[in-house]
Amino acid sequence: MTHMDDLATHLCDVAKRRGVDFADVRVVRRDGESVLVQDGRADKLAASADRGVGVRVLVGRAWGFASADSLQRDRAEQCVDDAIALAKASEALVTDPARMAAITPVEAEDRSDPEILPGAMPIKEKIDRLLEYERAGRGAATNGGQIVNSIVSYAEGEHKETLANTAGTLVRSAGCRAVVTTLFVASDGKVLQRGTEHRGIVGGAELLRQTEPDAFSVRAARKALAALDAKPAPAGRFTVIFHPSITGLLVHEALGHNAEADAVWAGESILEGRLGDTIASAAVSVYDDSTLPGQFGSFAYDAEGTPGRRRPIIEEGRLVAFLHSLETAAKFETDPTGSARAESYDCRPIVRMSNTFLEPAGTDTGVPLAEMFRTVDRGIYLEDGHWGYVFVQKGQFICHAGQAHMIEHGDIGEPLRDVSISSLTLDTLQNIDAVGDDFEMEMPGMCGKDGQSAPTDCGGPHVRVQDVVVGGQHTL
């Protein structure tokens, strides 16, 4: 038993002695390092260290949660008392009593060491690699535009956690995530345009060895330079073909957040009461899978000690399941899916996605990209997914694309500047009329919900969607 294990189990024992109905304790150590290279210089080198404990207790009908940034026993014990006091302060006023699914205690260790351990690659080597990316990108200027600003950044974060609960679970996890990001800004003397790329893995500095400049910084610089010649997108309703990065944003933002069972139970999701219904075209199947090796959103055990898994959400157009924590599983009388995640010790576990994707069609039913284009007389091809958000209450989402092209008479047309689309989730899922047999999931990012961020990824094949609203600058 490590000190972290001792502390976690001790706090569970204290909570039991205090008479709680359930408690779980997360003891966390996080260490990070980041390098930022800008305009030929290693501009900012940073490090962080964070340790703490979070205690969640169930007292009667109510939850209490308290945290402290200390692994000292006396301060941690204070968290137990604080959490109990918080639960008792609200217990009489709770109208939707808290519940927990039956827990099968598990003792497990999830240790996924990166190929290059934190600190094993000298910071000088990281700086040199980022400078190499930057030089390669700056060398991409070919069309008369010039790169006026370039940023390449790398960050790695090591994470060790012990989770214990009063049911007897003890899960130790240790791992590392690494992210490398680049931004190039190009100018033709009149306008500025930018291009970005980012890569993220469950792993360490091997990411810098795996990521080649041509597929990373050169690509970002070329995006910025190409955008100088692009025109503003038109406005209105169009047939739109989504690149896999946009498909990923669609299933994460528009669907995935609505399938998080806490939002469903709260009556906020548009999917409330729709389980078993056909809500998408038959070609659509969507999964969330935290078991994909190395993928940015992957994990072996969630923040409540439930093993991660592949979770179906939509199969052949039918809504088959939601994503669950222990609490939502109890309330829906189903099994937990290992979807409870907490950003750190100072955050309560909430229901989150991991790696969410639209399943590609089989080779017999998949529509090749050229075929998707062929039947579009006038439409838009959206690429380079950047960001999105959703109002689950209204089922209204927005996705932003860094690049786009017109589709004219079945062929790819002129390049368009970055543009957003917005529609209603259920309309859009029904309006998918072609799904490709290709697949890409390269959208590592930090998803925000309730003030917490969680590493996620998303993707899918190319898809074609009818009647999408495009937020362009002029009408055709």
Place this chain on the structure above:
Amino acid sequence: MTVDERFYLDLAEQCVRRAVAAGAEWCDVQAGTARDITVVIEKSGIKSADAGRGEEVAIRAYVGGGMGYAAVTGRDRATIDRAVDRAVALAKEATPDPDFRRLPDPQPRPEVDGLFDDAVAGLRVEEVVGMAVANIEAARAGEPDVNLSGAVSLAVGHAALASSTGVALASRATDISASMAALLRRDGDTGYFYEFDFGRNLADCSLEDVSVGAVEGARRFLGARRIGSGRRTLVLGPLAAYGFLGRLLASANAESIQRGRGFLCGKEGHAIANACLTLVDDGLVPRGLKSGAHDGEGTARRPLTVIQEGRLASLLHNAYTAGKAGTESTGHGTHGGGIGPTNLRPALGTRLAADLLAEVDDGIYLESGEIRPDPASGDISASIDFGFLIQHGERVHPVESAMLGGNIFDLLERLDAVSSDAREEPGILMPTLRIHDVQIAGSE
């Protein structure tokens, strides 16, 4: 100075001395503590009560102008010392930067009243729960079947900043807020909206009835309909205007302009908006949520006119960008090396918002929504998240599946009025804006 402020100032000064001894040519250290309470509402009931407390020390060291930074939580002295040494070691690895001049010297400290409230600091969790319950009851009194979600939160903090130039500052602050979202479902129709209130002082807030505004908003947004595409007048209500102007203010970041990556590059001193727009950033407003005597580097705050009658008059500087430009820092530095705005204070116009709206024949009223220009090009492609169709001076119905597009300079040029009335929150003014001839994309 309180005991906490003295403790963290001593700690920060000790860290500075250690960093200098380790080879830092310049160094500043921020140290402090904070505690918070949050009561969460879900499904029109109390969901949970959370509390946290923490301490942080952040060290910024420079060698040859190269910067190393380390942050650590907790008060374990050995861990803090290692963080100091790490910051200095990282500074030595960073590329020397000839554009770095110096960290700010000690300066006379302006007085800013009302940043700490004993009434907030002394609130017990039962009282915070009571505020949440009051919101639930107020919402249900208006709409018994409303689905209310939200939170009531408070935070209390003590912080200190010390530097190798002799800066030694300590401060304390409180803030409290209630944010509520109301959801109404009626025969397949959905009305959804949110409301909030916040402040540093309990007396500046009305935290028990925030949900009433959310419920009224949810009622307004029932009955949304699709609209067609076309060019229309866009009226930004106070919340939407605050988001739009806030993004514009943040874009006056001197570093992104010096680096050549922001859409305001080359615009300083030039007209970028209709002359009706004057935008002041003022971090000294008493009781203001973003107020403070000094910025994250120790530079005294001061009011700054960023846009003067449509002209980009000033940029937001920290010590680094000011040194590079040969000017004075405007007091907008963050301790991490960034630049951030404070309280947004647009100059008010001469006519009421209602009169501006009454003149619109065909338009969109955006009550709230995120208008996020591309940081480089200034292009805008935004969803009309909470908007109404305006016809003949009246708000006719909410709209769904609609967007707006353009470039920020086009929108700023077509801005034709700032209202004389404004929503006011502690430190912040939010008037209504009117912009003519904006591209709207509809789904009809």
